[in-house]
Amino acid sequence: HGEFNGELYYTATVSNVFYVDRALFWITAGGFVQQLSNFPDENFDTWGSGPIGDIYELNSKLYMLCQDNTLGLELFVYQNGSFTPLDLLPGLNSSNPSLLTIFNNKLYFTASDFIQNKFYMLDPASDYITEITSPANFNLPQKLKVYNGQLYLSYFDLSGVGYLYAMDSFNTMNLIFLNGFSTLNYGSELEVSNNVLYLTCLNQANGSDIEPFS
Numbered sequence: 001h002g003e004f005n006g007e008l009y010y011t012a013t014v015s016n017v018f019y020v021d022r023a024l025f026w027i028t029a030g031g032f033v034q035q036l037s038n039f040p041d042e043n044f045d046t047w048g049s050g051p052i053g054d055i056y057e058l059n060s061k062l063y064m065l066c067q068d069n070t071l072g073l074e075l076f077v078y079q080n081g082s083f084t085p086l087d088l089l090p091g092l093n094s095s096n097p098s099l100l101t102i103f104n105n106k107l108y109f110t111a112s113d114f115i116q117n118k119f120y121m122l123d124p125a126s127d128y129i130t131e132i133t134s135p136a137n138f139n140l141p142q143k144l145k146v147y148n149g150q151l152y153l154s155y156f157d158l159s160g161v162g163y164l165y166a167m168d169s170f171n172t173m174n175l176i177f178l179n180g181f182s183t184l185n186y187g188s189e190l191e192v193s194n195n196v197l198y199l200t201c202l203n204q205a206n207g208s209d210i211e212p213f214s
Contacts, residue, residue: 147197154190
């Protein structure tokens with residue numbers, strides 16, 4: 001679900017005797033539920049094809065993950081009554097985007113180029129997608145969370161040790177030190193509550209613990 005022009009949009013299953021798919025709906029100002037548009041793959045008798053999960057609004061457009069009979073799981077943009085795939089991996093293989101996060105009026109996410117998973121940024125002004133280089137010797141970010149005007153990313157290095165990075169609006173990443181140390185060990189989980197960033201850390205006294213970032 002997501003909010004667009006002050007109204008609630010969401011995805012849901014639609015079905016009849018011939019197919020079971022998913023579609024995009026919205027709740028009008030009067031409280032009426034309307035189906036905004038059928039996904040192009042509807043009626044292909046593919047179970048669950050169509051929009052899936054949360055909806056992200058940027059630049060008067062809606063971005064969401066969609067399951068397509070031909071493309072697989074890809075990022076789509078909905079504008080002016082139609083869906084358009086932003087297919088990072090053309091063909092039958094899915095790029096499987098995940099961790100969709102809005103930061104600095106851009107959409108950040110991870111996806112596969114078939115050889116490996118990568119970290120990307122989408123500019124809604126043009127829908128141009130740019131690869132963001134992760135720190136050397138690190139796998140993909142495990143979590144993304146916006147906090148205090150920066151995008152925080154939890155990473156594991158190739159040996160499995162966790163680190164916390166903060167990225168500014170210029171996509172510059174800085175290693176964050178906690179209590180004088182850069183390693184988090186179990187630093188994969190990030191969450192913001194009451195304007196406080198919480199993360200999982202390995203505490204020598206208590207073991208794995210949830211700690212506030214300061």
